[in-house]
Amino acid sequence: MDNVHRPPAAAWLVDATDMVRLLRGEHDDPCAVLGMHPGAVAHEVIVRCLLPGARRVEVIERGSGAEAPQVRGVLERLDARGFFAGAIPAPLGRFRYRLRVTDASGTHDALDTHSAAAVREIDDPYAFPPWLGELDCHLLAEGEHWHIETRLGAHACELDGVAGVAFAVWAPNAQRVSVVGPFNGWDGRVHVMRRRAECGVWEIFLPDVSDGALYKFEVRTQAGEILLKSDPCAAQAEAAPGTASRVCAKRRFDWGDADWMARRAGPDGPNGLHMPLAIYEVHVGSWRRHPDGRAYTYDELADALIPYVLEMGFTHVELMPVSEHPFAGSWGYQPTALFAPSARWGEPDGLRRLIDRCHRAGIGVLLDWVPAHFPQDAHGLARFDGTCLYEHEDPRVGQHREWGTLVYNLGRREVANFLLGNALYWLREFHIDGLRVDAVASMLYLDYNRAAGQWRPNPFGGRENLEAVAFLRRFNELVHSAQAPAGAITLAEESTAWPMVTRPTYLGGLGFDYKWNMGWMNDTLAYMRHDPVHRRYHHGQLTFGLLYAFSEQFVLPLSHDEVVHGKGSLLGKMPGDAWQRLANLRLYLAFQTTQPGKKLLFMGGEFAQPGEWNHDQELAWPLLADPAHAGVQHAVRDLNRLYRELACLHRHDSDERGFRWIDCNDSEQSVLTWRRHGDDPNDFAVIACNFTPVPRHGYRVGVPVGGTYREVFNGDALAYGGSGLGNAGAVRSEPLPWHGQPHSLALTLPPLAALILLPPPA
Structure with a gap:
């Protein structure tokens, strides 16, 4: 090797252009330069690293078992800004190595003794294989990766026997992407990610990054602009007003709701169409607060909310969106981290405990979900890689002017995959019983809240958003497939007369279980x-x-x-x-x-x-x-x-068999009467509502069955704050035909009150 002719050191150790681009943070393929590479001759490798602030870097053997790992070579500092490279003897070829780094603030004498405060040993991120496998890349590129959160984002793991965190983010049009955080001084030159061109994802494995570490992605656009972005797939976020993402190691969570989940899967489970569904809508941050104004944590909310919901008789709670959001006044409807429960109220397992405790108490949990739009905050999804990546380029399609938000490009398969994967994530990882989809009408209509000339028709000249229709159908198909736990339901906040919102997709419907009326x-x-x-x-x-x-x-x-x-x-x-x-x-x-x-x-x-x-x-x-x-x-x-x-x-809430008008035409007295029916002909209730403050005595109502009718609810009862007028708990029918029925009741209708009466037992 000593007889090999080489040009000056810097020239054969690294291409000068590569070094300059790395030092400037402009290189888009760091793995081609940094790390270990074949040398110019046999039995030699070249190791390169970029460590700003370092004075000396030694290559030491990893995993040798020796008390003092063998030093295989010393790298030459080719630039004072921290670029090191060197040829290392390697008789057996490539080997596992670490870097022993002496910081510039330390001392290093002629005898190679080190100041303990200035010397550190690190694993080189560019010594590790890729994080994403070929199948992952294929599924991501096709928009069919239904476990997207397991590959994109930040994942504490072991790679090649070393503990660290694997980071991955979709940014296909970026010039380069780096992970930045306290672990590298927020310096985007240090940990430039590997580009996976086949799917537009950038990835890197960083050893020794700890659970809970803050991080962002530093994105250099093709125009040279530097953007600091939070992680779209982060499992946890920094508490507001901070905007960084937080590494959240996946831990085993001991769910105690197996009985609930099993019952939920059946047609007569708590989410069944013929079962009662009485939903209590809750905003986590303002239902209850401490005397000093602090919001309850997820665990504190569970302590107070669950007994209250049980006492009040609601069957489900619906949480307004808990995904991380920068502006509290958006109530969660403008999220920037769809996979991260808001840190305002605790950590993700706190939310899991709340849901688990609800299930064990027999209470279902629904979650508001927001796939219609997202805010323009600089750290969020807007122009994520310098281009309109998640949103439409054309503002006639891509902006909600009234809300100041951007519209997801649902026709882009990677964007649809991001959202659909998120929906499945909430159902699988948090055992959510159902997703209520916010602002569906704004998704379905291209001219929603847009004046003439401010919207773009679909290819057939219509106002229907065909991409959104396809997305919502796919969403409902996935939720009701084996990709999600059985028994989950979907609800649409849809404010127009769009047809067949709750009809199956195979019949041409959107496939929701329920629509808000x-x-x-x-x-x-x-x-x-x-x-x-x-x-x-x-x-x-x-x-x-x-x-x-x-x-x-x-x-x-x-x-x-x-x-x-x-x-x-x-x-x-x-x-x-x-x-x-x-x-x-x-x-x-x-x-x-x-x-x-x-x-x-x-x-x-x-x-x-x-x-x-x-x-x-x-x-x-x-x-x-x-x-x-x-x-x-x-x-x-x-x-x-x-x-x-x-x-x-409740049995036929969505079926005309469950309802019969008795009299819907008494507008003069502002009284309505009707019956609700169950499966058995004798299972019915009579309801009478007096919408005036004038009591009605002897108000006759036709009924199909004779006998004594029990007054099981009187809205004017003294216990409710009423005047106490009513029917003394029961009314005997008379064989006087009325309203087309063979019997009738002469009721006292209290002022501004409803009555519920039950027929005699069959």
């Missing part, structure tokens, strides 16, 4: 706002919904959207004096419970919170000291109990 909510709330003296002129607002009530599988929602942005509270929408407003609200909640469709109520509505919801404050719990507000809560508790216990009130 926004028409019912808008019409009935508009009716309730009217002074009772005028309600006779708006009677159709109560009855119109039954014309289409069974065209879809509906949820009747009284959600957070109705108590924000200046809309006031549910109580604030009710007319009249204080007593009448509370009575109107009790009546309206009873009307919701007894109408066909599953139920949803936003937190605070169950005890008549008078003010508009504020996400920075807890609910007005002191109001429960007032018997009037406690009475509303009592009424909701009893309504939920009846809804759960009486099959006739």
Whole structure:
């Protein structure tokens, strides 16, 4: 080897252009230069590294078992900014090695003694094989990787027998991508990632990075701009206002909900179509707070929320989006880290414990999911690699001007894979019982909230977003396939008359299990706002919904959207004096419970919170000291109990067999009467609602069966804050035909109240 003719050291150890590009952070293929490579002659390798701040670098053998690892060679510092390279004797070829680094601040004398404070041994990231396998790359490129979170993101693991973290991120148009964090001084030159051109992913394995470490991706665009991006697939994020991602080692979680998950898989499980579904919508950060204003953690929320939900009789809780989001005022609907539960309320296992405890208590957990749009925050998905990667390039398709957000390019298979993989992640990794998809209407229509000229028609000239339709169908097919735990459900917040939202995809539908009935909510709330003296002129607002009530599988929602942005509270929408407003609200909640469709109520509505919801404050719990507000809560508790216990009130929520009008035309007295039916002909309930403050005595209602009818709910009961008018708990029918029935009841209808009556046992 000594007789081999070589050019000057720097020339044969490294190409000068490569070295300059690495030092400038411009090189897009660091693995071709850094690490160990064949030497110019046999039995020799060349090792190169970039270690800013280092003074001396030695190559030592790894895994030799010696107390003092063998030094195989010393690298030459070719640039004072920290570029080292050297030819190392290697009689047996490539070998496993580490780097012994003396920092510039240390001392190193002629006898090769080292200052312990300045010397460190590290594994060279460029000594390790690729993290992604060929199949991973193929599936990612095809947009068919349904376990995307296991390969992209940050993963604590062992590679080649060394502990560290594998990082991978999709950024196909970047000039180069680096991992930066405290472990490398946030210096993007140090850990430039390997480009996997076959799928547009950049990856690197970093030894010795610890669990919990903060990190970002430094992206150099083709135009030379430097972007600092959080990890789209991060499992954990830095607590706001920080915007970094956090390494989150996957740990075994001991789920205790096996019985729940097994029951859920059956048709009569807690998510079954014919089972009661009474949803309590909750914002994690403001349901309860500590006296000093701090929000509850996931675990603290479990301690308080689960007993309350059980007491109130709700079957499920629906969590507003918990994915990490930079702006608290977005309530989670503008997330930047879809895979990371918000660090505002604890770590991911805290959320798992909340869900697990809910399941063990018999409570389902639904999650709001946001595939429609994302915010433009600089650290997020917007122009992620310097191009419109996740969003559409054309602002006529890619921007929601009203919300100031960007629209996912659902026609790009990698973007669809990212979102679909995320949906499956929540179902698999957090045992979520169902996903309520936010803002579906904004996805389906290209002209949604866009003026003429501000939207682009589809290839056939229509306003339908064909890519979104295909995406939503694929989403529902996957959720109901073997890719997800059995029994999960999907719900669409879809505010238009788009057909067949809850019909199977093989019939041309979108494939959702349920659709929010926004028409019912808008019409009935508009009716309730009217002074009772005028309600006779708006009677159709109560009855119109039954014309289409069974065209879809509906949820009747009284959600957070109705108590924000200046809309006031549910109580604030009710007319009249204080007593009448509370009575109107009790009546309206009873009307919701007894109408066909599953139920949803936003937190605070169950005890008549008078003010508009504020996400920075807890609910007005002191109001429960007032018997009037406690009475509303009592009424909701009893309504939920009846809804759960009486099959006739839930068995056919989405089936016309479960509903019969008795009289829908008494607009003059603003009274509605109907029956709800179960499977058995004798399993039914009679419901009468008086929407005026005028009591109605001797109000005759036709019934199919004679006998004594029990009054199991009276919204005017003293216990609820009412006047106590009613039927003394029971009414005997008379053999007087009425409403086309052979028998009838002469009822006393209390003011602004609903009655529920059950027939005599068969």
